[in-house]
Amino acid sequence: MRTITIKPEALTHNLTQAKQRAPNAKVLAMVKANAYGHGVAMVLPALQQADGIGVATIDEALEARQLGWHKTIGLVEGAFSADEWQTAITHDISCVIHHAPQLDWALRLLPPTDSAAGVVWLKYNTGMNRLGFDDNAIVKAAQRLHDAGYQLILTTHFANADDRSHPLNAIQIQRFSDMLNHLQSHVSPDIQGSLCNSAGLVNFPEHHNDWVRPGIMLYGSSPIIDQSAEDLNLQPAMEFCAQIMAIQTVKAGEGIGYGSRWIAQQDTKTALVSIGYGDGYPRVISDDAYVCVIDTTNHSSHACPVRGRVAMDMIVIDLSAVPVDVALDSTVVLWGSSPTVDEVASHAGTIGYELLCRLSQRPTRKLG
Numbered sequence: 001m002r003t004i005t006i007k008p009e010a011l012t013h014n015l016t017q018a019k020q021r022a023p024n025a026k027v028l029a030m031v032k033a034n035a036y037g038h039g040v041a042m043v044l045p046a047l048q049q050a051d052g053i054g055v056a057t058i059d060e061a062l063e064a065r066q067l068g069w070h071k072t073i074g075l076v077e078g079a080f081s082a083d084e085w086q087t088a089i090t091h092d093i094s095c096v097i098h099h100a101p102q103l104d105w106a107l108r109l110l111p112p113t114d115s116a117a118g119v120v121w122l123k124y125n126t127g128m129n130r131l132g133f134d135d136n137a138i139v140k141a142a143q144r145l146h147d148a149g150y151q152l153i154l155t156t157h158f159a160n161a162d163d164r165s166h167p168l169n170a171i172q173i174q175r176f177s178d179m180l181n182h183l184q185s186h187v188s189p190d191i192q193g194s195l196c197n198s199a200g201l202v203n204f205p206e207h208h209n210d211w212v213r214p215g216i217m218l219y220g221s222s223p224i225i226d227q228s229a230e231d232l233n234l235q236p237a238m239e240f241c242a243q244i245m246a247i248q249t250v251k252a253g254e255g256i257g258y259g260s261r262w263i264a265q266q267d268t269k270t271a272l273v274s275i276g277y278g279d280g281y282p283r284v285i286s287d288d289a290y291v292c293v294i295d296t297t298n299h300s301s302h303a304c305p306v307r308g309r310v311a312m313d314m315i316v317i318d319l320s321a322v323p324v325d326v327a328l329d330s331t332v333v334l335w336g337s338s339p340t341v342d343e344v345a346s347h348a349g350t351i352g353y354e355l356l357c358r359l360s361q362r363p364t365r366k367l368g
């Protein structure tokens, strides 16, 4: 048994938190990368109160339409070809435009009036230095798109919003609001703005503009470096579990698993757990990593360290500190409310986003 349980109530709770923090903005709930590994079909019903959803590829956008999402879909990297732009028009998808070829497609292939594809997210490079037009190009692009009948949302992306005191935040905010003012007075007063991902939404409440674009916070992982999800009143939307499949005692002086990386200092009671990097549990996990074993007789939960190398299909955990007799078949929580995905990520030298997105198809996904 290896299961990924998605909690619709937690998703709805987290969306409500985002809406309460940004009461005057519309919410584009980010569901790219299969809803950060949760499964788009699993999460959409719980995100009905969002004003729109954001995806990275046209296939993700089409999947959401097939699942019956009728509101806004924002394609955050825009079309990759004129064909994709045409597909976006056919399915009422609002695209980002971040470079000249996309601008050309948009000016050549006009959507019908009232199509959602007539709303474009014009990407401005304010300091992230990945996608977006620079100062000169963006003014010209905005003018040409406006003249062609498009409604515009000026958008940019923070490079360091997770770190509130990083100096680039203020610079990006200033450049963005200067440009938005300029376009509103020189091109059209109706141009809207969108600046904030989850971290920006939490850290910069004065800069929510018209649309906020929360992703990671909806899934109950913290977007902020020095605050936990719990601090932010976010609930984990995923519980990732496996099962104890064998229990044994390893003798003092013996090693465990590949490379015999961990050597028992004394006779040590261990359990084999049916999870590995083939499921998405990180192989690089450090010796501080732990999982929680659930004792079904009284529903108590016991933290157990992970010992030795994570293999493709199994890990070994140390039961020495567990006061009760653990049953074969016991459920083991790899991440959920404890440990949180953010804790596991910190023990794997990465961030919650990556662990969530790297989950494989092997675990069974269900709603809970």
Ligand SMILES: *Cc1c(COP(=O)(O)O)cnc(C)c1O
Pocket: 030, 032, 076, 157, 196, 197, 198, 199, 213, 214, 215, 216, 217, 223
């Ligand atoms: C992924 C993404 C977001 C969401 O970021 P989080 O850090 O997950 O909140 C927002 N905007 C854009 C353009 C993105 O690509």
